[in-house]
Amino acid sequence: MAAAPMADAPLKKNTRAKGAAPVAPRARSDKRERILNAAVKVFARSGFHATRVSDVAKAAGVADGTIYLYFTSKEHLLVSLFEDRVERLIAFVSAELPKLKTARARLRRIIELQLGLLESERELAEVMTVILRQSTRLLKEYAAPKFSAYLEVIAHVVLEGQRRGEFRSDVSPHLIARAIFGALDGLALTWALGKADRGGLVRASTQLSDVLLRGLSST
Amino acid sequence: MAAAPMADAPLKKNTRAKGAAPVAPRARSDKRERILNAAVKVFARSGFHATRVSDVAKAAGVADGTIYLYFTSKEHLLVSLFEDRVERLIAFVSAELPKLKTARARLRRIIELQLGLLESERELAEVMTVILRQSTRLLKEYAAPKFSAYLEVIAHVVLEGQRRGEFRSDVSPHLIARAIFGALDGLALTWALGKADRGGLVRASTQLSDVLLRGLSST
Amino acid sequence: MAAAPMADAPLKKNTRAKGAAPVAPRARSDKRERILNAAVKVFARSGFHATRVSDVAKAAGVADGTIYLYFTSKEHLLVSLFEDRVERLIAFVSAELPKLKTARARLRRIIELQLGLLESERELAEVMTVILRQSTRLLKEYAAPKFSAYLEVIAHVVLEGQRRGEFRSDVSPHLIARAIFGALDGLALTWALGKADRGGLVRASTQLSDVLLRGLSST
Amino acid sequence: MAAAPMADAPLKKNTRAKGAAPVAPRARSDKRERILNAAVKVFARSGFHATRVSDVAKAAGVADGTIYLYFTSKEHLLVSLFEDRVERLIAFVSAELPKLKTARARLRRIIELQLGLLESERELAEVMTVILRQSTRLLKEYAAPKFSAYLEVIAHVVLEGQRRGEFRSDVSPHLIARAIFGALDGLALTWALGKADRGGLVRASTQLSDVLLRGLSST
DNA sequence: AATGAATGAGAGTTCATTCAT
DNA sequence: GATGAATGAACTCTCATTCAT
Numbered sequence: 001m002a003a004a005p006m007a008d009a010p011l012k013k014n015t016r017a018k019g020a021a022p023v024a025p026r027a028r029s030d031k032r033e034r035i036l037n038a039a040v041k042v043f044a045r046s047g048f049h050a051t052r053v054s055d056v057a058k059a060a061g062v063a064d065g066t067i068y069l070y071f072t073s074k075e076h077l078l079v080s081l082f083e084d085r086v087e088r089l090i091a092f093v094s095a096e097l098p099k100l101k102t103a104r105a106r107l108r109r110i111i112e113l114q115l116g117l118l119e120s121e122r123e124l125a126e127v128m129t130v131i132l133r134q135s136t137r138l139l140k141e142y143a144a145p146k147f148s149a150y151l152e153v154i155a156h157v158v159l160e161g162q163r164r165g166e167f168r169s170d171v172s173p174h175l176i177a178r179a180i181f182g183a184l185d186g187l188a189l190t191w192a193l194g195k196a197d198r199g200g201l202v203r204a205s206t207q208l209s210d211v212l213l214r215g216l217s218s219t
Numbered sequence: 220m221a222a223a224p225m226a227d228a229p230l231k232k233n234t235r236a237k238g239a240a241p242v243a244p245r246a247r248s249d250k251r252e253r254i255l256n257a258a259v260k261v262f263a264r265s266g267f268h269a270t271r272v273s274d275v276a277k278a279a280g281v282a283d284g285t286i287y288l289y290f291t292s293k294e295h296l297l298v299s300l301f302e303d304r305v306e307r308l309i310a311f312v313s314a315e316l317p318k319l320k321t322a323r324a325r326l327r328r329i330i331e332l333q334l335g336l337l338e339s340e341r342e343l344a345e346v347m348t349v350i351l352r353q354s355t356r357l358l359k360e361y362a363a364p365k366f367s368a369y370l371e372v373i374a375h376v377v378l379e380g381q382r383r384g385e386f387r388s389d390v391s392p393h394l395i396a397r398a399i400f401g402a403l404d405g406l407a408l409t410w411a412l413g414k415a416d417r418g419g420l421v422r423a424s425t426q427l428s429d430v431l432l433r434g435l436s437s438t
Numbered sequence: 439m440a441a442a443p444m445a446d447a448p449l450k451k452n453t454r455a456k457g458a459a460p461v462a463p464r465a466r467s468d469k470r471e472r473i474l475n476a477a478v479k480v481f482a483r484s485g486f487h488a489t490r491v492s493d494v495a496k497a498a499g500v501a502d503g504t505i506y507l508y509f510t511s512k513e514h515l516l517v518s519l520f521e522d523r524v525e526r527l528i529a530f531v532s533a534e535l536p537k538l539k540t541a542r543a544r545l546r547r548i549i550e551l552q553l554g555l556l557e558s559e560r561e562l563a564e565v566m567t568v569i570l571r572q573s574t575r576l577l578k579e580y581a582a583p584k585f586s587a588y589l590e591v592i593a594h595v596v597l598e599g600q601r602r603g604e605f606r607s608d609v610s611p612h613l614i615a616r617a618i619f620g621a622l623d624g625l626a627l628t629w630a631l632g633k634a635d636r637g638g639l640v641r642a643s644t645q646l647s648d649v650l651l652r653g654l655s656s657t
Numbered sequence: 658m659a660a661a662p663m664a665d666a667p668l669k670k671n672t673r674a675k676g677a678a679p680v681a682p683r684a685r686s687d688k689r690e691r692i693l694n695a696a697v698k699v700f701a702r703s704g705f706h707a708t709r710v711s712d713v714a715k716a717a718g719v720a721d722g723t724i725y726l727y728f729t730s731k732e733h734l735l736v737s738l739f740e741d742r743v744e745r746l747i748a749f750v751s752a753e754l755p756k757l758k759t760a761r762a763r764l765r766r767i768i769e770l771q772l773g774l775l776e777s778e779r780e781l782a783e784v785m786t787v788i789l790r791q792s793t794r795l796l797k798e799y800a801a802p803k804f805s806a807y808l809e810v811i812a813h814v815v816l817e818g819q820r821r822g823e824f825r826s827d828v829s830p831h832l833i834a835r836a837i838f839g840a841l842d843g844l845a846l847t848w849a850l851g852k853a854d855r856g857g858l859v860r861a862s863t864q865l866s867d868v869l870l871r872g873l874s875s876t
Numbered sequence: 877a878a879t880g881a882a883t884g885a886g887a888g889t890t891c892a893t894t895c896a897t
Numbered sequence: 898g899a900t901g902a903a904t905g906a907a908c909t910c911t912c913a914t915t916c917a918t
Contacts, residue, residue: 031881031882046356047356049268050356052907052908052909053908053909053910054908054909057884062882062883063882063883063884064883064884064885064909064910065882065883065884065885065910065911065912066881066882066883066884067910068909068910068911069881069882073909073910074908074909074910129352130352133348133349133352133408151409168430170426170429171426171429171430172419172422172423172426175406175419175423175426175427176426176430178402178405178406178408178409179402179403179405179406179427179430180402180405181405182401182402182403182404182405182406182408183397183398183399183401183402183405184398184401185401185404185405186397186398186399186400186401186402186404186405187394187397187398187401189352189397189401190370190397200391200394203391204391204394207389207390207391207394207395208394208398210389210390210434211387211390211395211398211431211434211435212430212434213434214433214434214436215429215430215431215432215433215434215435216430216434217433250898250899271890271891271892272891272892272893273891273892273901276901281899281900282899282900282901283892283893283900283901283902284893284894284895284899284900284901285898285899285900285901287892287893287894288898288899292892292893293891293892293893469902469903484794485794487706488794490886490887490888491887491888491889492887492888495905500903500904501903501904501905502888502889502904502905502906503889503890503891503903503904503905503906504902504903504904504905506888506889506890507902507903511888511889512887512888512889567790568790571786571790571846589847606868608864608867609864609867609868610857610860610861610864613844613857613861613864613865614864614868616840616843616844616846616847617840617841617843617844617865617868618840618843619843620839620840620841620842620843620844620846621835621836621837621839621840621843622836622839623839623842623843624835624836624837624838624839624840624842624843625832625835625836625839627790627835627839628808628835638829638832641829642829642832645827645828645829645832645833646832646836648827648828648872649825649828649833649836649869649872649873650868650872651872652871652872652874653867653868653869653870653871653872653873654868654872655871688877688878709911709912709913710912710913710914711880711912711913714880719878719879720878720879720880721879721880721881721913721914722878722879722880722914722915722916723877723878723879723880725913725914725915726877726878730913730914731912731913731914
């Protein structure tokens with residue numbers, strides 16, 4: 001499963017290098033990145049509200065005040081984290097999809113990737129899930145754009161499938177996109193509960209794709 | 220849509236006897252109920268952490284201290300609320316399902332009911348969604364049993380469908396149950412974002428059922 | 439010198455008893471008063487910024503949080519203190535002046551009273567002096583009205599003196615009022631420096647009055 | 658009014674040689690001076706405590722750390738500023754007074770100068786006023802000597818007037834000096850409040866001098 | 877000398893919880 | 898049972914100061 005590389009190379013590719021400067025100025029400030037990585041860990045472990053800024057600082061190996069050099073508030077740290085990671089996810093998915101020809105294959109891949117992410121980056125997955133629900137206000141005001149962008153990627157695949165005749169056309173691509181995301185997120189939630197067998201990831205991915213693709217089939 | 224009765228009869232049975240029902244049991248300790256109803260409102264509006272105990276007290280028309288006569292802590296209030304409402308939901312769904320004969324009809328009804336709940340009891344739906352994500356710890360320690368019980372209801376319908384030959388048998392009923400719950404919850408989330416057209420409730424319910432039932436069909 | 443009583447009976451007279459209720463309901467909440475009295479002490483000792491809210495709380499014998507039940511912020515505490523005490527000062531001066539017939543006697547009395555206040559309520563005097571300079575913004579936004587009201591009392595005495603022919607009429611009463619206040623405040627400042635002989639209060643008061651009254655004389 | 662020259666020649670001598678003065682000594686370490694000039698501005702605008710060291714640094718066009726090459730602390734910067742400017746004021750006043758023959762004329766000139774300072778160097782005047790009240794400790798420990806020296810200048814003029822028979826001898830020169838300073842400072846305060854008419858500077862100066870000189874007259 | 881990113885102690889404020897009435 | 902004033906622990910954020918470059 002391709003989740004692991006996503007966390008490294010491809011997802012970070014476009015994070016800071018705006019212009020492809022030949023003489024890569026060796027961007028200083030890995031601090032921001034260290035803080036974000038630490039935030040993922042502690043937010044996942046304790047949740048946003050139960051996490052103290054000093055916890056993040058300690059985990060990042062920086063002073064409390066340093067966090068405020070990169071983020072204006074604890075809340076901004078959360079939002080930045082969300083945006084940063086969803087950006088990476090979108091970038092990675094966008095890079096993966098063109099390799100596949102059919103909409104069916106692409107949808108299957110999306111499911112595979114998002115569930116793979118749950119496996120390989122457990123903490124990131126938890127944070128994303130949690131972030132989306134911590135505060136409706138936060139979500140509405142800041143996270144919505146990036147979140148919508150990701151949903152758009154899924155919806156686009158569905159729409160293409162409809163155009164090509166692979167998928168039935170009597171359903172709304174956006175509705176399906178939201179339902180797919182929700183289904184995947186729901187699996188994450190129950191895994192977080194520790195009840196379901198986490199090993200069955202491949203099986204889960206396959207079964208979900210099977211049901212979904214048959215459900216969407218145009219025949 | 221059958222959401223309305225649910226909101227009235229079982230879910231709010233003793234809450235506020237507007238009409239003078241002949242044999243109304245008229246529970247005397249309505250304080251607890253008033254507090255729970257107030258909690259639904261303010262938690263839905265502001266979220267759990269942003270809500271102060273005094274906000275709940277004010278909304279319930281009781282003193283701050285009174286809340287601690289019925290609940291041991293703010294957290295306990297949240298958990299009690301969750302358990303109380305999921306119990307009602309299970310009771311209502313359990314009462315509705317026997318009226319339908321096929322597993323297909325029952326699954327369609329579950330989707331209809333849960334989405335209907337979003338419409339008719341917006342606040343309750345938000346609280347349930349929010350509660351489930353506030354804190355993994357809270358979820359794991361307290362909410363899991365009731366939540367699992369609800370998932371079990373869905374899974375049971377799927378299993379029955381498989382036994383009767385209505386549904387394909389190559390998928391895990393529990394996996395499907397979690398995915399269905401997640402998909403419905405995902406729709407709630409995006410509605411909370413205010414982006415999707417909330418009017419399309421019937422259409423959403425129908426489309427989702429169509430896709431799901433075809434996806435689960437045994438043929 | 440009449441400064442001492444001012445701090446007690448007369449100055450507090452109008453503080454809370456809005457209507458002269460016969461059955462004095464024994465107003466609860468001496469807390470507010472205790473906090474204000476504590477604030478005078480610690481603000482005078484350490485200045486506003488160097489004083490921690492917890493210092494005031496400790497001095498008042500209340501919990502930190504209690505202060506916020508009566509004042510919205512540390513700043514509001516300072517402003518309230520200022521307003522409260524200037525109100526008392528005005529009330530006391532206003533009660534004293536009618537006992538004297540000539541403007542000359544009244545001006546002499548004002549000087550006497552304000553300097554007496556410096557002696558008997560050293561801390562209060564320091565706080566008032568300090569408050570007026572801590573923050574121009576604070577002063578402009580909140581303290582100005584009460585402060586102006588006190589200046590007005592002085593200016594009014596000067597004006598009356600001019601009307602009666604006791605004082606020269608070629609000077610602005612407001613200008614003189616401000617200068618008198620400043621002169622008195624300046625003496626307080628240098629006393630705070632600990633350099634000047636503080637015992638010479640009566641002499642200072644007399645000399646200042648002598649110079650001022652001759653300076654203002656209409657002949 | 659002679660305030661302008663003071664503001665230029667002695668007080669700002671090396672600050673910003675706009676015209677190419679022939680023999681300009683052109684001090685090389687203008688950093689210290691730039692910092693002090695910046696400090697006057699920002700302290701006057703926001704007060705000492707509300708001003709951040711980085712604000713001063715930015716206004717001076719230097720790095721935060723640079724300030725600590727010239728001043729040991731923020732407090733030391735304030736004290737240095739005070740001492741520096743009072744020294745200049747004393748130097749200027751000391752140079753001006755010998756030009757006048759009578760004590761009456763000299764006192765009138767001092768009033769004129771200090772009030773003129775309020776007009777022409779608003780910021781400096783505010784800083785001086787503010788500095789004196791920020792903290793009794795600061796004042797006592799550091800600012801007192803220079804401040805006393807300035808008071809001494811005024812007291813000396815009064816004393817001389819008494820010796821020459823121009824002024825009454827039944828008042829303490831130091832008391833009068835402190836009162837005069839306070840009166841002038843009090844006018845500054847109310848001007849800072851924005852209430853009084855600031856245009857009436859000449860009138861204020863004249864009226865104050867008139868009252869004071871008549872009050873001090875030996876007849 | 878100059879820089880400014882990093883530090884971390886410290887303070888104001890909030891609010892869940894208690895308990896005397 | 899009910900109240901709500903009082904409590905005080907805990908947390909976010911600020912900013913004077915330092916020091917590696």
